[in-house]
Amino acid sequence: MKKKTKAIFLITFLLIFALGTGAILGAITWIIQDTPDISGYKGSSEATLIYDSDGELLTKLFKENRVYVPLERIPEDLKNAIIAIEDTKFYVHHGIDFWGIGRAFINNIMKGDLRDQGASTITQQLARNSFLSLNKTYYRKIQEAYLAVQFERLYTKSEILEMYLNEIFLGHSAYGVETASLQYFGKSVENLDLAEAALIAGLPQSPNNYSPLRNPKLAIKRRNIVLDRMYELDYISQKERNKAKNAKLNLKTVKKEEKEKTAHYFALYVRDQLIDRFGAAMVYNGGLQVHTTLDSKMQKLAEKTVNEKIKSGFIPSFQSQQGKNMQPQVSLISLDVNNGAIRTMIGGRGTDQFNRAYQAVRQPGSAFKPMVYSAALIKGGYTTGSVINDLPMLASKSDKNDELSIWPRNYGDRYRGLINLNTALTNSVNIAAVKLIKDIGVENVVDFSQKLGISTLTKDDGLADHYSLALGGLNRGVTPIEMASAYSAFANKGIYTEPHAITKVYDKHDKLIYEAKPKSKMVMSEADSYLITSMLKSVVNNGTGHRTQIKNRDVAGKTGTTNDYTDAWFVGYTSQIATSVWIGEDTRRSMEYDVKTVSSGEAAQIWGDYMRAAVKDMPIINFQMPENVIEVDVDPYTGLLSNQYSPRIDVLPYKKGTEPTKKESLHGPVETVKVDKVSGMLATENCPAEQVEERYYIKDSGIRIGPTQKWFKESNPNKEYSELTKGTYTVNTGEPVQEIDREYGIPKTKRNGNPRYETKTNRICNLHPAAEPLTENQDTENKSDSDSNSNQSNSRIRNLFDIFGNN
Template structure:
């Protein structure tokens, strides 16, 4: 039985709850009103379906001094084709790759959206998108590429209207004629001609799958730019076609093994000395803003490239030997050069090859580094209380059946770490790695920007550059820049600022948090000691051909049978990596070593590139005196001096024994690679 007091208590308790409910209800009404107003405003500014797309405007690319480098033309190479002439395999490949529920949804696909959200959450990043083919058509034909809520709402509204006005076949036809496929090709018919010199109705299943895989990232997946990644993407599309019942597993497997039949008449872009850098920048912009924004939205892209240094890089690369012409018409060996400002990470110059194709070896070629990897070992030693003067013994050593050899096949006894690095003594590098821990060396390399390492590299062979995959010239230059920048690694960048067609700033690197791009890897003292040791490489070690008459530091690298040759070095203001090798990795460079042609190219480029620099010396940290490495009185008979490199045959003659002894080791492949990389 309720009493007045109990009713009063109940009313007292109910009062706050009622006010909370009213507040929540009010908030919902307000938010609903705001949301409706936002959606209504987006609807009011919708373009009319059926109108032509916005007029395309060419984008412009500028160098670091504001000089126009090139214009990315908006002229579209497009040959529209009727959907009835498009083979069913190609239609199915696009649906499997882009929108498997295309024939079921109404323009937007709630199931696909929720699936994409779940995939993105479980992958802790953007694993897949939820846009349908109709939404992509709406975006490409009528809207800008800006990533805003308003644009996404408009995209969904337009998709619904497009589905109302057109049949599914018409929508698919418009989409396939609209999208960009890379190499300046818009639409499937132009793409078929560009990549295979065929009409669409002549395409094989494997060719259909490759074309369907391109829109995700046309520059990256272009077989003319990145054949291996193009094949991987093609195989993903084939697997999707199997998953959704468009082809059998046997048909897909057969298609995976078929030759792509790429057009032999394809000519890469005219041998433009800016091509590699422009391609690199284009990929960065397209990845963030989309291909349509890059080629049709009139962007103004201000880059880090210095035209004068780029000219110098191209000139230096003209001195390559011409060993032979491969089946693709490319002169071998190929080469790459990339130059960076170590303080800012700005890419100053980039050459990705001879200019005969579109593959950018500076940023995409993953190759074995040989002894150019040793500085990561020596840095880790300095972090474990050693110094350049620490003495170790160059002597025969064995680890689990593996006995690393010096290039000359002999040993010199006690020597300082400085001399060991200057003359690239293999036994001491491996002893150091064993003492300081391979995990610590790998950790340092990763902090310095090397992203191609994995768990399999956690072995002593890594100390000699015996890696599972390898490294890229861009990342090696960036890593060595950490030494030049007094122990702080700065991520490489090619773009300073981007403006839209109306002059609005889309991004500006000066507004970014600088600390996001910087990582202190070592102390100033450790960085300085590494620099002094690497100066010894040029002063009296394997890199003497790289001397430019001013303070400079660097390291040579040569792999087995001289298949890869490197020189990576720096002054206080510029760091540059040079790589030479056969594209296939199967042919020797002959008498080329890291200390010969790569060092000479580095010297020729840096002599010009540093002509406008202050020419200052490497400054010693506070409390330290300037140290200059000079030739030791210990004349190392086992040093990997480039003048002694022809003796490599006597060193490699011992390899069958070494390999036989280590066959049972779990890390055998990596150790064999290290044996192959012990030329310097």
């Protein structure tokens, strides 16, 4: 009976043991099957490094901030320190230290926590950090042990140590010893001394607690423990240990916040370009080395300029009701005109993710006019001296008088009469731009703009009657980067080059995987590019862009302000750099604030202040006139060669063969006549002095010439005063005075379409009759004042004769 009982007990025990063992083995097998495969492991993710044009690190893109370094670049002191404090039997075990596990297990029992100490080897830590979670469970420990064995089977000890030293987290955002070395000491890992190596080696156990940035005393204490352990294992001598233990921390950290603020939007732009080409996984994990076009010196100057304008209140600051960003926003971008390289980029006044330099599509206003003028030079047969009549055009006709209107209107409702293309662009005349596009066709302007890289034009922008395109009235708008790129073609002798930010990209093995080859194409002749540049230079020297002048250096550019002041621009260039400045609110709200109205003047001032500093040390290279371009003295009112009586001479460039060859015959000797302003007839001695004015006429033709001003105003009782059509026609000295409609300012024309000029009357004033009209030496003042007044009158007349060459 006893033998039978013993047999049953033994069988039961064996069954239970077999079942338990099977269950354990099954569980372990299941856990192992659930463990990641490491056969294709090639190391953890690495940060992508972005450098400026001088090779200085600009920023990093990473999932984990890691810069991989080979084992031969890691100093022996650091390798020994890690082994001494983390795994003294590293070169002996096969991934698992069983004695260490036993020791840790006993310690855990004594502490009452079976999961407290893990006794993980370097190989196990690598397995855990690379593939597993940090949860302290036996499930994870089994996986960790299995993976450690696999690592030891597949890799050498040197490969494991190299992977470990590049994998471990060492506090803050640093992964791997190279990143930690740069983060804490501002130097590469191969330059670490013994004390610094020991400090980094002490971090893996508790990176945040032992961080020298957070707890310097604890960091030193931990460092000294490492040094003691190294001494115990004969890695260092007593003298070396004592010297290292007495060393100060000597931290040299990089101010991360300051670096991240510099070129923030440029970094976003580069990131987007990289993701489009290589994908997000490669960009954030692949350890790419990206060399860019950014000029950090110019970038800092641009940011300084914009920040100072904001701080001083030159650019107002208002909190947006629809977002956290301050308004109005500012964008600035500079390109190298010769190769399209982006040298500076500001995409806003903050660090948000919306990069206005290339993502904001905004109305360009008059900054779009150079595209119209260029198309006129190329396709329309126009020259810089072609004459356009700057007087109002009727926008609509109707039987009802109150529906008549004029379009477009010039800024300030000021009109100049006969002007050439150079004057028109210099003063940003709306009438001239619309007349040009009407003549040459919208299609030609759209086609040329697209050749300049403007990609935001829509099908409706090309409609035949879309004349507002000439004034920057696009259905969508343009981006600052494309405006800068378009103007670059004017500066680069008619050659358009795609803007680019990346020059070269290397993979983590230093293999070149991308090199920029920006596309270039001739979009206009060198001569035409010089002509438009000459006119845009006049904008800066004599017109709306005067705030952008740079001493002793040629500058060309154009202002632009949209209706209701929603967008303000200045786009301009020197022979080396093209820069676009835009100001506007994200919500397209008007910038007519109580404190000030922001317009193109503010954009031009930012452009000028920045560019004067940016090009200061660049060689002075002014715009070079091509051999097939000549300069000619022309009369601005006829577009012909000037004669001895021409009141003003414009020296303008022409392509050879397009210059005028005939002398103008409009101007000749001038006579001064006194006219009664009320009757419009020759004044008599009876006309009141306040009604008498001197008018100037060309003797031979009798055509009246300026200077004078004429006003027109609509007469319509059904409209409010503010709605009435009105304006001023300013006639410059020597310009023929045109007859205009008194209500709408529209010029009266002859049957052949030419303007009708005012001419000298021979009729004597019938409101104040007298025997003879006043002569040049007569006046209506009292006898006692007649001599002095006559002398003054003669003096004025002589001055006019001198101007017009009447001797």
